[in-house]
Amino acid sequence: MSRAAIEVEDLSKRYRLGRKLRVHQTLQETLAAKLRMQKQDAQNEVVWALRDLDFTVGEGEALGVIGHNGAGKTTLLKILSRITRPTSGVSRTRGRVGALIDVGTGFHPELTGRENIFLNGAILGMRRRDIRERFDDIVDFSGLEQFLETPIKRYSWGMYLRLAFGVAAHVEPEVVVVDEVLAVGDVRFREKCLGKMSEFGREGRTVVFVSHDLGSINQLCSRTIWLDHGQIHADGSSQDVINRYVRSSVGQTTRRDFEAAPGKRVQLLSAAIVDEHGQVDDAPRRDEPFTISMRFLVRERIPGIDVTFTLQNQQGVQVLDEVWGLDTGDSLSPEHVPAEYEARLTVPPLLAAGDYVVGVLIGTRYDVLVEEQALGFRLWPHPEDQSKALARNRVLQPRVQWEVRAVEPNG
Amino acid sequence: MVIETETRKGEPEAPLAEPPRADDWIENRPPSRWGAFDLSEIWAYRDLGWTFAARDLKIRYKQTFFGVAWVLLQPLVAVLIFTVVFGHLARLPTEGLPYPVFSYSGMVIWLYFSSGITAAAQSLVANRDVVAKVYFPRVLAPIAAVLPGLVDLAISLVVLAVFMGAYNVAPGPALVLLPVWILFAVVVTLGAGVWLAALNVEYRDVKFVLGFLVQVWLFASPVVYSSSLVKGGWQYLYAVNPLVGVLDGFRWSVVGAPRPGLDVLVSLAVALALLVSGTIYFRRVESYFSDLI
Numbered sequence: 085m086s087r088a089a090i091e092v093e094d095l096s097k098r099y100r101l102g103r104k105l106r107v108h109q110t111l112q113e114t115l116a117a118k119l120r121m122q123k124q125d126a127q128n129e130v131v132w133a134l135r136d137l138d139f140t141v142g143e144g145e146a147l148g149v150i151g152h153n154g155a156g157k158t159t160l161l162k163i164l165s166r167i168t169r170p171t172s173g174v175s176r177t178r179g180r181v182g183a184l185i186d187v188g189t190g191f192h193p194e195l196t197g198r199e200n201i202f203l204n205g206a207i208l209g210m211r212r213r214d215i216r217e218r219f220d221d222i223v224d225f226s227g228l229e230q231f232l233e234t235p236i237k238r239y240s241w242g243m244y245l246r247l248a249f250g251v252a253a254h255v256e257p258e259v260v261v262v263d264e265v266l267a268v269g270d271v272r273f274r275e276k277c278l279g280k281m282s283e284f285g286r287e288g289r290t291v292v293f294v295s296h297d298l299g300s301i302n303q304l305c306s307r308t309i310w311l312d313h314g315q316i317h318a319d320g321s322s323q324d325v326i327n328r329y330v331r332s333s334v335g336q337t338t339r340r341d342f343e344a345a346p347g348k349r350v351q352l353l354s355a356a357i358v359d360e361h362g363q364v365d366d367a368p369r370r371d372e373p374f375t376i377s378m379r380f381l382v383r384e385r386i387p388g389i390d391v392t393f394t395l396q397n398q399q400g401v402q403v404l405d406e407v408w409g410l411d412t413g414d415s416l417s418p419e420h421v422p423a424e425y426e427a428r429l430t431v432p433p434l435l436a437a438g439d440y441v442v443g444v445l446i447g448t449r450y451d452v453l454v455e456e457q458a459l460g461f462r463l464w465p466h467p468e469d470q471s472k473a474l475a476r477n478r479v480l481q482p483r484v485q486w487e488v489r490a491v492e493p494n495g
Numbered sequence: 496m497v498i499e500t501e502t503r504k505g506e507p508e509a510p511l512a513e514p515p516r517a518d519d520w521i522e523n524r525p526p527s528r529w530g531a532f533d534l535s536e537i538w539a540y541r542d543l544g545w546t547f548a549a550r551d552l553k554i555r556y557k558q559t560f561f562g563v564a565w566v567l568l569q570p571l572v573a574v575l576i577f578t579v580v581f582g583h584l585a586r587l588p589t590e591g592l593p594y595p596v597f598s599y600s601g602m603v604i605w606l607y608f609s610s611g612i613t614a615a616a617q618s619l620v621a622n623r624d625v626v627a628k629v630y631f632p633r634v635l636a637p638i639a640a641v642l643p644g645l646v647d648l649a650i651s652l653v654v655l656a657v658f659m660g661a662y663n664v665a666p667g668p669a670l671v672l673l674p675v676w677i678l679f680a681v682v683v684t685l686g687a688g689v690w691l692a693a694l695n696v697e698y699r700d701v702k703f704v705l706g707f708l709v710q711v712w713l714f715a716s717p718v719v720y721s722s723s724l725v726k727g728g729w730q731y732l733y734a735v736n737p738l739v740g741v742l743d744g745f746r747w748s749v750v751g752a753p754r755p756g757l758d759v760l761v762s763l764a765v766a767l768a769l770l771v772s773g774t775i776y777f778r779r780v781e782s783y784f785s786d787l788i
Contacts, residue, residue: 091520099786162785166523166630169782176520183629190625192550194557199550206546207629 088178089259089290090141090164095173097134097159097314133159135314136173143178146291148305148322150298150329152457156314157294161185161261164292178290179258182209186263188248193237197228200236201251208255218254225276226250241388241409241449253280260284261292278304296443296456297394298326299402330400330441338461339364348451349386353379353424355444355458370437370481371466375430376459378444383422386448391427394443394456395435403435403479436481437465526782532774537632547622547639551614552646566647567654570602577719587720590752593662596655600750601718603651604676604742607644608684609709614640615688616695616705619784626785633781634774637692641684648677652749659750669748676745679766683737686769693777696784717742723753734758737766 134156141147149157162168163175165183190207191200201222205215215222223229226246236244262281281304284291295301301308301322308322310329318325339356355378359365368374376393388409395404406429442459445452537544556563574595581587582594589597618636619626626633659665695701713719716738725733733739740762746752 163523166521167626167628168785169523169526172525175523178520180521181630185628186624189628190622192554194554195550199553203546203550206543207625207631209543209629209631212542212546 086143086145088140089143089145090139090147090178090292091174091176092137092139092164093174093176095134095137095160095163095175096132096171097156097163097168098171099131099133100129132314134163134170137314137316139309139316139319141290141292143290144285144288145307146285146293146305148301148308148325149292149294149311150296150301150308150326151311151317153455155311157311158185158263159314160311161263161292161294164259164261177259180209181259181261182255182257184208184252184255184260184262187245187252191236191244191248194235196233196235197239197247198232200247204248204251205255208251209257210255214256222250222254225253241390244449249277253277257289259290259292261294263294296445296454297402298330298396298400302326302400326400330396330398336461337459338366340458342455342458345453348453349382349384350389350446350448350451350453351381351383352444352446352453352455352458353381355379355442355455357442357459357461358428367464368461369433369464369466370435370469371433371483373430373432374463375428376442376444377426377428378458379424379426380446381422381424386450388449390445390447392443392445392447393427393429394445395431396441396443397436397479398439399477399479401479403440404431434480434482435463436478437463437469439463532634532778533632537635537638540631540635543631544635544639544642547636548642551640552643555643563650566650570599570606570651571654573602574599581719588723590721590723590746592664592750592752596658596662596664596750597721597746597752598719599655599658600746601716601742603648603655604680604738604745605713605716605718606651607648607680608687608738608741609713610647611641611644611684612687612691613705613709614644615685616691616701618688618692619696633784634689634777637688637777638685640692641681641688644684645677645681655749664750666749667751669751669754672744672748676741676748679744679763680741682770683741683766686737686766686773689770689773689777693773693780696787697780712736712738721752722755730756730758731761734761735765737762737769740766 137160149160151157159168161183162185163170164177165181165185167183167185188200188204190204192203195203201219202212202215205222206212210218223232226243226249228243228247228250231239231243236247239247260281278300281291281293285304291304293301293305305322307320308318308325309316310318310325318328339354341354342352345351355376357365357368358375358377359368360373360375362377365374376395378391378393380391382389390407390409392407393404394402394406396402408427408429439460439462441457442461443454443456444458445454447453577598578594581598582589587594615637618640619633622636625631626636691701691705715736717724722730722733722739722743740755740759743752743755744759747754
């Protein structure tokens, strides 16, 4: 066992909901409150984002962190990377932490690709000298040589992402914490990024990886922590923890409305499993196509958007990961905003009967909206299937042909 | 087993790269109420400070149509108006200097100060994306915000020299002290800027107060009029506005106005107090910036 690179002791983080409201507070209100002897503090609702966390990560180890939305994953990363301070307890890291909590942090649309490489690199903690040294590698990685002198406001979403990853992949801190960023971008690029991350691991860097993509976590991390309501629910080998996580989270939700998010440019409205008439389908069958539908609201004109559906089976295998992307953005920049959209993905009869979890994701230049477990449903067997159809360990159940016959001995 | 590992380590191609070996722990603990800034850390992040400053400078010149001309146009128009109103109509005393030279020399410093505190006040909110997603010593944001103005200041000084040539005004030997007054101006701007930046995160109405504050401050400072109007012991109270000391000293050095008195020390003391108290306040609230922003 190598020495520790991250130590977390009795770590807790409390958010006072009242404190968030203070953003809109004016001086007058504060002064008034001070005069009233600050009685209002007691009314503030308190939320513990993290509660008494304890764990150690060895040098060179890759740790995955999973959990539902609001379980405290992002708060943990923010504390590890010192973006925010804990309420009590301590987190320690050996060496600098590079936080990839978003891609293209601080990118400025008016600046050129070249200028943004230097800006973003500095923000991610690189010295100018280091950036100059790795500049060519960054450009190679992103493949944007001809566009270096173009202001990035003219970049497509894909180009923007490639530039952002190009910089992020060449930051070389001792400890890397990564949040979700790999969930966006096309598949080929995602593979490139995963490759880069496992390279981090082989170079002896310590990696903490938060993702909804259980497959990537399983592939990259030998150990995984499952956070639930700010506490460690399970800590062990990735395979084990992921299996338990998936099994626990399958419920029957074939239709769901999402909470309003008034501040966002794009908002998820609802998701459902529907039949060909658009009606909610409570019992889709494996031998018939089923459709996943998602409604979302676009409040402002945005330059590009990615809509992703994922489907995970009961073994935790991601069987589908379908992205519909729009780069140039013209067709999704409605004249009149807000505009509501529905995205539908029809899945042909191919998958095995069993329990599935649908994840939905919308990525724009500004936000990534993720509902890793938007829906859960059971794909029912064909009435003539054998009774144990649901229990079998398989991914596909297409229409196959059997032929069994006696063979003559000489062939 | 141990021997095997040893030999494997000896092979040249085994490790992909030199594994980083940082031995120092970096800790994240709950904030303490009182604490000093870690100056060595701010120094370690200096590249980021320069990058922020360079970014703001580039963006400003890219976004504006007139670019550099804008830096000159604004004070020149102001000086033109002031010359008519205060120089010709009100006939304010100017220490024997031609009014345009007098007021332009004041505007050079004033515009650095007013644009500096405005930029510093907005610095954390304008960088909220970065503050919420990356760690850096937060005080770098207001520090970086007062730097780009120095470029404008340098350009304005060249124009001032042209003005002085046109009106036959020559600086005296006190010109060698020019860097001192500029540093003084930076201290005042940074002191007020750090206060405003921290206040602006907590109270969003600072944005509205700011415009008013800048206006009041302009007329409370000897920009369009001479500080010699304030006499009889009152000048010490007047110098509590630290810009009084900066402007008097700057005019003495550059355009040959009378040497300022001891009231400069009052201004200097206030400026330092403003900077120290500002950093203490900033230090106290910075721990929850990222939660608020």
